[in-house]
Amino acid sequence: MYIAEDWKDYEVIDTxxxxxxxxxxxxxxxxxxxxxxxxxxxEDADWRNVHGHxxxxxxxxxxxxxxxxxxxxxxxxxxxxxxxxxPTNFKHTGLFPEQxxxxxxxxxxxxxxxxxxxxxxxxxxxxxxxVAAASAGAQVVHVDAAKGMVxxxxxxxxxxxxxxxxxxxxxxxxFKFVQREQRRxxxxxxxxxxxxxxxxxPNGETWKLESSLFPFLxxxxxxxxxxxxxxxxxxxxxxxxxxVLRNMLTMTMEKRYGGTISAGEIGLPITRSGLxxxxxxxxxxxx
Numbered sequence: 001m002y003i004a005e006d007w008k009d010y011e012v013i014d015t016x017x018x019x020x021x022x023x024x025x026x027x028x029x030x031x032x033x034x035x036x037x038x039x040x041x042x043e044d045a046d047w048r049n050v051h052g053h054x055x056x057x058x059x060x061x062x063x064x065x066x067x068x069x070x071x072x073x074x075x076x077x078x079x080x081x082x083x084x085x086x087p088t089n090f091k092h093t094g095l096f097p098e099q100x101x102x103x104x105x106x107x108x109x110x111x112x113x114x115x116x117x118x119x120x121x122x123x124x125x126x127x128x129x130x131v132a133a134a135s136a137g138a139q140v141v142h143v144d145a146a147k148g149m150v151x152x153x154x155x156x157x158x159x160x161x162x163x164x165x166x167x168x169x170x171x172x173x174x175f176k177f178v179q180r181e182q183r184r185x186x187x188x189x190x191x192x193x194x195x196x197x198x199x200x201x202p203n204g205e206t207w208k209l210e211s212s213l214f215p216f217l218x219x220x221x222x223x224x225x226x227x228x229x230x231x232x233x234x235x236x237x238x239x240x241x242x243x244v245l246r247n248m249l250t251m252t253m254e255k256r257y258g259g260t261i262s263a264g265e266i267g268l269p270i271t272r273s274g275l276x277x278x279x280x281x282x283x284x285x286x287x
Contacts, residue, residue, distance in 0.1 A: 001265040001276055004100035009076035014047070014272040016040025024085050024093060025076045027051045031091050032062070034238075035278050054091045062091060075159060078103070081131050082159040084152065094126045094152060098268050098279040102232060103132035106190070109230055109286065110136035113189075117229055120181075120188040122174045122195075122220075127153025129192045129232075130167060131160045138190070139166040147171045175207075178219055187225040194234040209237045217252055228257060230286040234266070236279075245283025253285035261285050 011023040015036045022029050028046070030053040040047065051070055056062040064087055073086035078100055085093050110117050110133060119133045119140045126149055130142040134157065144150050150171045157167055170177065195216070199207035217233070224231070231253055233245050246263035254261055263283040267276040 001267045001278065002101040002282065003267050003269060003276055004098045005269050006104070007078060007097060007100060009078065010097045012268045012270045012277055014040065015270050015275075015277060016043075020277065021047055021050070025074055027070065027074060027085075029087070029093070030054065032056050033277070041273070052087055054087070056091075061089075063089070079107075080135055080160065081128075081156075083126070083128065083131075083156050084159065095128060096125075096279070098266050099128050099234070101266055102192075102234070102282065103128060105284070106192070106230065106232065107132050107136040110138045110190075113229055117189045118187075118225070119190045119192065120220075120223070122178070122191065122193040124153060124192075125149050125194065127156045129194075131157050131162055133190075133192075134162045134165045134167050135160060141168045141170065141188070143170045143172055143174055143177050145171065145173050175205075175216065175219075178216075178223060181223045182219070187223055189225045189227070190229045190231065191220050191224065192232045192234075193220070194236075197237040209235065209240070214248055214252075217248055221252055221256065228253075228287060230284065232285075233283040235281050235283075240281060242281045242283065245281060249283050249285045257285075257287065259285055259287045 009025050013021040013023055016038055017040050018032055018036050019030055020033045028050045030050045051068045053065045054062055055065055073084045075082050076085055083095050085095060087093055117138045119138045121130045121140060121142045124130055124142045124144045127142055130140050130153055134140045142153055150169050154169050195209055195213060197209050242263040246261055249261045265278050266280050266282050267278045270277055
């Protein structure tokens with residue numbers, strides 16, 4: 001498991017009964033997590049004395065129960081990066097802190113490459129990987145279909161002191177963008193993708209990760225440079241094994257470029273128990 005263990009502004013304090021108790025800077029939140037099928041060891045005052053508690057609805061979705069006054073948004077930092085945090089209607093906060101395990105890895109790869117590196121970040125959300133790559137010196141193209149998420153990513157880049165870096169923020173359908181880049185002949189040294197489990201394309205096409213990811217990966221290979229540095233796939237799709245991502249990268253990237261593949265779970269340390277919380281999976285190819 002790849003553990004994001006060098007946070008100072010974020011912490012999983014405790015877990016149990018389908019929930020996690022988290023610290024985001026000075027703010028304590030209680031949120032559901034389907035992986036947590038063990039009991040709470042002690043539901044003490046810390047569990048009850050939270051700023052916000054997200055309750056799932058039996059009919060789907062859910063809502064926040066804010067126990068204390070919160071700013072509309074606040075800032076946390078990771079290394080030299082800074083991010084706006086804001087509880088959303090879908091229990092999320094605008095950041096997946098476990099991804100710091102990937103940020104550190106890609107920052108090292110880019111800064112040690114010894115050459116200019118261009119990065120394409122697909123399904124790029126609020127830009128955690130974008131600001132990490134840009135801070136390490138890469139030229140980055142950030143693509144997401146949600147206008148609000150792209151604006152949030154721009155703000156994160158500004159917060160991190162990267163407003164003058166070569167980052168292009170694009171609000172577009174990811175699949176159409178990749179097809180256009182193929183036609184334009186544009187190439188990238190590294191590609192990051194965090195595809196959804198399900199989705200709809202611009203013309204009503206159905207995206208289902210199990211059937212769509214492999215052909216999409218093949219299409220992305222056509223916009224890689226002659227000497228690619230890395231390709232990273234993240235997935236939060238339930239039931240997909242890290243070995244599936246490893247196999248896909250073996251059949252595509254390793255077959256064409258050689259290199260090294262690694263795959264596994266990604267997680268966060270739990271302070272009280274000393275255990276690790278599984279949060280998703282990754283597959284990495286690197287030259």
